[in-house]
Amino acid sequence: MEKFVIQGAHQLSGSVTPGGSKNEALPCLAAAVLTDEPVTFHNIPRIADVEVMLEVIADLGGTFEWLADDVVKVQAGQVNKTDLDRELCQRIRASILFAGSMLGRTGRCELPPPGGDVIGRRRLDSHFLALEALGTHIEVGEKAYIFETDGLVGTEIFLDEASVTGTENALMAAAAAKGETVIRNAACEPHVQGLCRMLVKMGARIDGIGTNILRIKGSKSLWGCEHRIGPDYLEIGSFAGLAAVTGSKLTIKDVVPEDLRMIRIVFAKLGVETELKGNDMIVHGDRELKVKRDLHGAIPKIDDAPWPAFPTDMMSVAITVATQCHGTMLFFEKMFEGRMFFVDNLIGMGAEIVLCDPHRVVVVGPSQLYGTTLESPDIRAGMSLLIAALAAKGESTIYNVRQIDRGYANIDKKLKAIGAQIERLPVE
Ligand SMILES: CC(=O)N[C@H]1[C@@H](OP(=O)(O)OP(=O)(O)OC[C@H]2O[C@@H](n3ccc(=O)[nH]c3=O)[C@H](O)[C@@H]2O)O[C@H](CO)[C@@H](O)[C@@H]1O
Numbered sequence: 001m002e003k004f005v006i007q008g009a010h011q012l013s014g015s016v017t018p019g020g021s022k023n024e025a026l027p028c029l030a031a032a033v034l035t036d037e038p039v040t041f042h043n044i045p046r047i048a049d050v051e052v053m054l055e056v057i058a059d060l061g062g063t064f065e066w067l068a069d070d071v072v073k074v075q076a077g078q079v080n081k082t083d084l085d086r087e088l089c090q091r092i093r094a095s096i097l098f099a100g101s102m103l104g105r106t107g108r109c110e111l112p113p114p115g116g117d118v119i120g121r122r123r124l125d126s127h128f129l130a131l132e133a134l135g136t137h138i139e140v141g142e143k144a145y146i147f148e149t150d151g152l153v154g155t156e157i158f159l160d161e162a163s164v165t166g167t168e169n170a171l172m173a174a175a176a177a178k179g180e181t182v183i184r185n186a187a188c189e190p191h192v193q194g195l196c197r198m199l200v201k202m203g204a205r206i207d208g209i210g211t212n213i214l215r216i217k218g219s220k221s222l223w224g225c226e227h228r229i230g231p232d233y234l235e236i237g238s239f240a241g242l243a244a245v246t247g248s249k250l251t252i253k254d255v256v257p258e259d260l261r262m263i264r265i266v267f268a269k270l271g272v273e274t275e276l277k278g279n280d281m282i283v284h285g286d287r288e289l290k291v292k293r294d295l296h297g298a299i300p301k302i303d304d305a306p307w308p309a310f311p312t313d314m315m316s317v318a319i320t321v322a323t324q325c326h327g328t329m330l331f332f333e334k335m336f337e338g339r340m341f342f343v344d345n346l347i348g349m350g351a352e353i354v355l356c357d358p359h360r361v362v363v364v365g366p367s368q369l370y371g372t373t374l375e376s377p378d379i380r381a382g383m384s385l386l387i388a389a390l391a392a393k394g395e396s397t398i399y400n401v402r403q404i405d406r407g408y409a410n411i412d413k414k415l416k417a418i419g420a421q422i423e424r425l426p427v428e
């Protein structure tokens with residue numbers, strides 16, 4: 001168990017390079033099980049969730065080898081079992097992604113309910129809907145879900161909601177299915193696009209990548225490949241938020257500008273100016289932060305929705321930024337009912353926030369934040385509290401750092417390199 005001890009209110013400077021996207025790495029690792037050939041991942045973040053996915057693959061009979069700090073070679077040459085390890089699965093939400101790939105590879109998968117962030121109910125209905133449509137029989141057992149098929153067959157699927165991992169499971173099963181599958185109301189986040197590109201390299205044909213209608217032609221035998229994980233736009237957004245609240249000018253290197261369109265629009269509503277120079281994004285956090293009112297002076301709103309709207313995983317960071325902006329902002333979190341409660345911590349640090357209900361908060365800024373003792377409840381709230389602590393006067397201690405490590409590789413080292421005063425210490 002570790003904690004971060006932070007001395008806040010220091011301006012930061014320099015440049016930072018984001019790691020590979022967690023939410024792309026996880027489905028791509030699951031997809032490696034679709035083939036017995038080696039798959040090499042570049043720019044893969046060495047984070048706790050990735051390590052768990054690799055352990056699951058090893059437990060199934062596969063192998064993995066780290067070739068560099070961000071390169072891992074995976075080979076599911078043999079798959080010796082179809083029941084997944086309970087303890088491993090319950091550590092992460094993404095273990096559910098083995099349903100699609102194991103069905104594609106072996107036709108069977110026994111999967112304990114997945115773990116993951118406690119940010120509200122995490123429904124699996126869309127996963128079940130899609131996999132059943134492709135010819136899977138699913139039994140909801142007392143301790144595990146049992147997925148079985150005599151052969152996946154391509155079909156028309158209309159998802160009841162644009163679930164990210166639901167779409168990814170459907171994609172992996174469809175890539176191994178006989179014939180053509182059409183997924184409508186599909187999720188199209190950059191990480192879903194990344195998985196599609198990997199499946200294409202493995203031999204599937206996919207049309208409509210980046211849209212909400214995906215047409216997949218499955219392949220009897222999928223091959224190994226080399227796949228580069230894209231930069232994590234959530235980490236990029238987090239660094240942009242950090243620059244803003246610490247009054248710092250930071251350069252974020254090697255971004256994919258198209259993935260940042262909505263994040264930049266929303267940050268601009270908070271007065272955070274960003275500028276693109278090729279593939280670098282400069283965040284002018286050293287300029288005044290002022291909420292931009294809507295037409296006729298109305299109080300503006302920031303809300304989330306599936307891609308290409310503002311990502312739910314950026315909401316906590318945006319709320320934290322708003323505490324340092326002149327003006328009033330309404331935040332409406334539509335996707336999860338447990339994500340807003342972390343604002344109690346910000347209020348405890350001095351922020352002026354009204355929690356209207358589980359989905360809405362009003363932030364009135366700017367407020368002086370003061371360092372305190374904090375507990376990280378989930379990845380994004382944890383990162384947001386870390387950002388708040390770096391903006392706050394005095395010392396903060398953040399416990400449950402494991403939550404932040406789930407999604408951000410070497411975060412303390414990256415922060416130190418731009419001038420942050422942060423120490424990772426064991427919890428006595
Ligand atoms: C490993 C991974 O990739 N995890 C991400 C994935 O989780 P995950 O795939 O579990 O999330 P889903 O996309 O299934 O759903 C997230 C939440 O949004 C709601 N919902 C979803 C779609 C929709 O059209 N309307 C709607 O209200 C769902 O009911 C649920 O409460 O996507 C979430 C939404 O971007 C992110 O927070 C998670 O970080």
Ligand SMILES: C=C(OP(=O)(O)O)C(=O)O
Nearest residue numbers: 093094116117313379380
């Ligand atoms: C909620 C998240 O992750 P997971 O779906 O893996 O719990 C996240 O990345 O913010």
